[in-house]
Amino acid sequence: MKGHKINLRIKNILQIICNENDYITTAKIAKDLDVSGRTVLREIHDVEKFLNQNGLKLDKKTGVGIKVIGSLREKQIIVNLLNGEKDETIYSPLERKNIIISELLQNQEPVKLYNFTRTLKVTEATISNDLEKTDEWFKKHSLNLIRKQGLGVYVEGKENHIRKAMVSLIYENTNESQLLNLIRQNLDNSVVVAKDIEDSSRNRLLNLIDNETIRKIEVLIEDMEKERNYKLVDSAFVGLIVHIALAIERVKKGDKITIDHEFLKELKRSAEYLIASDLSINISRCFEVEIPEDEIGYITMHIKGSKNYKEKYKTGNKIIGSFELIKLSKEIIKTAEIETGKFLGNNEDLLNGLVNHLGTAITRLKMKLDIRNPLLEEIKTNYTDLMKTSTKCAKVVEKHIGIKMPEAEIAFIAMHLGAAIENSETLIKPIYRVAIACATGMGTSRLLAIRIENEYDNIQIVDIISTIHIAESFLKENEIDFIISTVNIEKCFKPVVIVNPLLFKEDKDKIANQIKNFQNTNIKHSWNKNKKIKFKDKLISLNIYSEAIIQILDNFFLKEIPEMSSVDALIIEASKAIEKDSETTEKIRMALESREKKGNTVVTGHEMILLHCRTDIVQKLYFGAVKLSKGLECLNGEGKIENIKLGIIMLAPEECSALQIEVIGYVSKMLIERVDFLKYLKDGERDYAFNELNDILKEFYKQKVNN
Known part of the structure; x- marks a missing residue:
């Protein structure tokens, strides 16, 4: 990359404007980066200098904003280069505060201000100001921040308050799903920290808990669950791991927690104490550290407080019947x-x-x-x-x-x-009849349908259709109120709401606005879930379903590729996996690329891209996957870089029936709902993945037989 070393803020500004096709104001950039407009303006000179050195120009229009002049490909090259560029970290005030709190909670000895100025690259005056803010945080957690001239700063308080503060700090900056992802990655011996915990200040927070410690504790807890047939919900699972990990680190340093003697006696009478005691024995063996009775009591409390009451009105809780x-x-x-x-x-x-x-x-x-x-x-x-x-x-x-x-x-x-x-x-709300659409009717639209069904009680999905097969007669006959689509529809007789398949907040706002437009109209629909189908018609449908299922099972493939440079390269490999003939492979490639141009098919947050199309090149249904061993960085639907581990490939004949599309669409839907299915595909476990696919299709067929 040409040009001088850039800091993180300049890098962030460059990424925002390179990912934007239109003019963007400095105020919008400032809001996205959580800085002042003046701060952004100060960096614009260096931003422009960097672009010029790399063959691009920055167009500035007063009152309109700024825009990078260059082709989409040129801008993407810059974004890719930026992702590989090491930058000089600039910490925000909140990040500095969190790092200071984290360091002070871990250190038993006073910390010199110089240590913070060197680490955070700010002046001593800035650190002193940050300490004023951390003082308020510590007081809220029943701890005192002590500052002594010539000695440094340190935290004073009870051990249980220090531990609670550590847990609070972690949860204030990472949610349970992020922690669960991190824990799962540790179990898989992953070297990379979870994508959604990627900034350095959060990584420093996670230093409160040793990665190897997390991995070992997870194994011990999972063994306990299997042995006792005692399944913890995810939130409790994460909470228990965090508690035990912190306890081990503190006990090793000689910081022991105490518990009321009478309360401990009461805990010892519970079944959970036996579980905690057995778990503590295994922890002691694994980490070569003695777990005191009071620590076992606290582990007992966490287990008692994490029960999953699934049975109706049933509780083993002794505190309240x-x-x-x-x-x-x-x-x-x-x-x-x-x-x-x-x-x-x-x-x-x-x-x-x-x-x-x-x-x-x-x-x-x-x-x-x-x-x-x-x-x-x-x-x-x-x-x-x-x-x-x-x-x-x-x-x-x-x-x-x-x-x-x-x-x-x-x-x-x-x-x-x-x-x-x-x-x-x-019960008294009007029902809105909707058609879900995407370019093929079998890929992203199925993922969107799951979200719509889960999110809205007043929307009835009448059908899932392809944008190229939208007929005015179909919309009229089925009394469709509006269409929710993942891609743009040029001409349509009904209102169209374009959304991301994963239905983000802004997408829900679009749907809400569309529904508001109907408030003054007299829409009166009712659900018709039990529409009777003639026996003969049902047999014909079941025959089509059977044929489609056999095609998917026969044509299933799972291929592993060590390295992939682009989505285009992935499409080429996917095409080769479907057909060996070079001429046919080329036609499949062109069909997949054509679909990809109509809209982003990265399934945000799932490390997966859904390559799919309908084409006259194939005469059968195809479902398969390409495992990307080293991953592939792509822009997702939110315009952010996501590391793709799996390419899903789905092909259907151009003229195939709606019932055939329904079958392969159901499989794409299960990629999200059946966690094991996606995991086996990502792990490259062909036999396990095929068995899951077999079960999914069997489940689909049973539903159709019983309807």
């Missing part, structure tokens, strides 16, 4: 009815949900374990009335257990009530 939980839940529902004016008394799902949730929540509150709700801020901001209602409902529980309910728990109650209230309202 099932009858009391039902009574409490009914009181909450009654309070909610008074506050909202909605009748919820007959909602069995709401009652069952509250009973199951409160069992675990009250256990955690009684044992002073933290309750975390990742949606807390969103609920407080967007559902203020519901939070007020839930706060009044929470007083029912507070009165019973004598403990104030934290906001996170009130937000959980709000989520249960919100779902129930929404369901009660959908």
